[in-house]
Amino acid sequence: xxxxxxxxxxxxxxxxxxxxxxxxxxxxxxxxxxxxxxxxxxxxxxxxxxxxxxxxxxxxxxxxxxxxxxxxxxxxxxxxxxxxxxxxxxxxxxxxxxxxxxxxxxxxxxxxxxxxxxxxxxxxxxxxxxxxxxxxxxxxxxxxxxxxxxxxxxxxxxxxxxxxxxxxxxxxxxxxxxxxxxxxxxxxxxxxxxxxxxxxxxxxxxxxxxxxxxxxxxxxxxxxxxxxxxxxxxxxxxxxxxxxxxxxxxxxxxxxxxxxxxxxxxxxxxxxxxxxxxxxxxxxxxxxxxxxxxxxxxxxxxxxxxxxxxxxxxxxxxxxxxxxxxxxxxxxxxxxxxxxxxxxxxxxxxxxxxxxxxxxxxxxxxxxxxxxxxxxxxxxxxxxxxxxxxxxxxxxxxxxxxxxxxx
Amino acid sequence: xxxxxxxxxxxxxxxxxxxxxxxxxxxxxxxxxxxxxxxxxxxxxxxxxxxxxxxxxxxxxxxxxxxxxxxxxxxxxxxxxxxxxxxxxxxxxxxxxxxxxxxxxxxxxxxxxxxxxxxxxxxxxxxxxxxxxxxxxxxx
Numbered sequence: 274x275x276x277x278x279x280x281x282x283x284x285x286x287x288x289x290x291x292x293x294x295x296x297x298x299x300x301x302x303x304x305x306x307x308x309x310x311x312x313x314x315x316x317x318x319x320x321x322x323x324x325x326x327x328x329x330x331x332x333x334x335x336x337x338x339x340x341x342x343x344x345x346x347x348x349x350x351x352x353x354x355x356x357x358x359x360x361x362x363x364x365x366x367x368x369x370x371x372x373x374x375x376x377x378x379x380x381x382x383x384x385x386x387x388x389x390x391x392x393x394x395x396x397x398x399x400x401x402x403x404x405x406x407x408x409x410x411x412x413x414x415x416x417x418x419x420x421x422x423x424x425x426x427x428x429x430x431x432x433x434x435x436x437x438x439x440x441x442x443x444x445x446x447x448x449x450x451x452x453x454x455x456x457x458x459x460x461x462x463x464x465x466x467x468x469x470x471x472x473x474x475x476x477x478x479x480x481x482x483x484x485x486x487x488x489x490x491x492x493x494x495x496x497x498x499x500x501x502x503x504x505x506x507x508x509x510x511x512x513x514x515x516x517x518x519x520x521x522x523x524x525x526x527x528x529x530x531x532x533x534x535x536x537x538x539x540x541x542x543x544x545x546x547x548x549x550x551x552x553x554x555x556x557x558x559x560x561x562x563x564x565x566x567x568x569x570x571x572x573x574x575x576x577x578x579x580x581x582x583x584x585x586x587x588x589x590x591x592x593x594x595x596x597x598x599x600x601x602x603x604x605x606x607x608x609x610x611x612x613x614x615x616x617x618x619x620x621x622x623x624x625x626x627x628x629x630x631x632x633x634x635x636x637x638x639x640x641x642x643x644x645x646x647x648x649x650x651x652x653x654x655x656x657x658x659x660x661x662x663x664x665x666x667x668x669x670x671x672x673x674x675x676x677x678x679x680x
Numbered sequence: 681x682x683x684x685x686x687x688x689x690x691x692x693x694x695x696x697x698x699x700x701x702x703x704x705x706x707x708x709x710x711x712x713x714x715x716x717x718x719x720x721x722x723x724x725x726x727x728x729x730x731x732x733x734x735x736x737x738x739x740x741x742x743x744x745x746x747x748x749x750x751x752x753x754x755x756x757x758x759x760x761x762x763x764x765x766x767x768x769x770x771x772x773x774x775x776x777x778x779x780x781x782x783x784x785x786x787x788x789x790x791x792x793x794x795x796x797x798x799x800x801x802x803x804x805x806x807x808x809x810x811x812x813x814x815x816x817x818x819x820x
Contacts, residue, residue: 308782310779310780310782312773312774312780314770314774351774353773353774355779357779360738360740360799361738363779365776367774367776384776386776388776390731390732390738392732392736393730393732393733393734393735393736394730394732398776402776403775403776411775412770412771412774412775415770415771415774415775417766417767417770418767418768418770418771418774419767443777445724445729445730447720447724452724452729454729486759487759544764546759546760546761546764576763579763630763633746633762633766634766634770679766679770679774
């Protein structure tokens, strides 16, 4: 039985047990272990772009839309149950319903781990956790906890991975006047995307967090192997062309099971309760199948009572494409270029937005983002009908509205 | 006239200030073995960054219902306002880093819990800290 199936079965058993004993869960207010806790989060978000020949898309997160405004990039619902077995260990399960990169809306098991406290400040988790490559990766979908409608796609689009099935350790300690969190992890996971499949394997990484008062710093490095097996029509057409032009070896750089990747990130946050500054730089390096790129964002917000207007500037830059081919000028070369351009998300953007604390644990956010994908890129957009629709170099205005809750 | 109004307003503010900012104390049950806490330790617990003492004993947390005492407690201990604290705890809980404090429905329920669980800590206005509880830390 695969790890995924095992985790799914465990989740089903525990959720069934919880559902069968709702009276117990609702009335279990004793702080004594064993104690069960249920919590959840959700977002209802709508996105539209002023140019109606493209969709705003979070590559790896949702599938390009079918309706305008599109509810698929941000809308989701998550529920989490934790069973504290003893004061030293617990089991946590989290289920999430949202559209994934394969256009499926099946519930996903996003957390499923057993945690054991090993020593003061040190705990180990075994099972499924979130991939923590960047500063906000493991809370990517907990939109209530983030100031914006969604974390900037210029950085978070660099990491398509979600689940990490494996083991991690979290160690918290006070070092001088700093609070330190050391977070090593090891594992792998699958990524659903349209007409293909991908896996992250043997991912090993280390995150370091330092915080002091209003300031916190994140440093992260992770690396691993990955597979990316494409099955889309454009890939099939490109493969055919490469074979016919005697460049079949290039196909091994487009799709296969021998990829290596690494992720690095540096992030800072400063929040004194009035002003909020968040910035992050992140880099993805790959040897094939996906482009190497880096991105950054800088966000500044100011609270006025329950309302916080903010401004975000962000940039993603292509460092290196993942394959090269020499095709005769004309239709074949254009198809090859389209294939590469459609896999490049480089762009820059300026976002103006506001967050309104509607009530405790409910926030409304509205954003307008002006984006310019690079000339050789689709950025965070996809053509609605015609794949030949030019996207690179255009200026696109995207409006987002969301309601986030946490309970 | 405006000057006089300002003086009156200042005097009024000073008069009501002690009432608004009652001292809050962190407490355990009267028979709890828990030692006094430092400000740093208490902050680590209520930010979900630690749940054990240096000797390895586990500390579990209780919260009061949402309201001015709770807001004042977190502001004084962690220097975070209510929306910052809610965002912080959402991140801690939904990334699986920490289990949230158990929220008591009332001061009476908190007292009941403190009496029955020696490793539980909570907070209350200093004026409510009677012989049934042991004060572990007085917030400034």
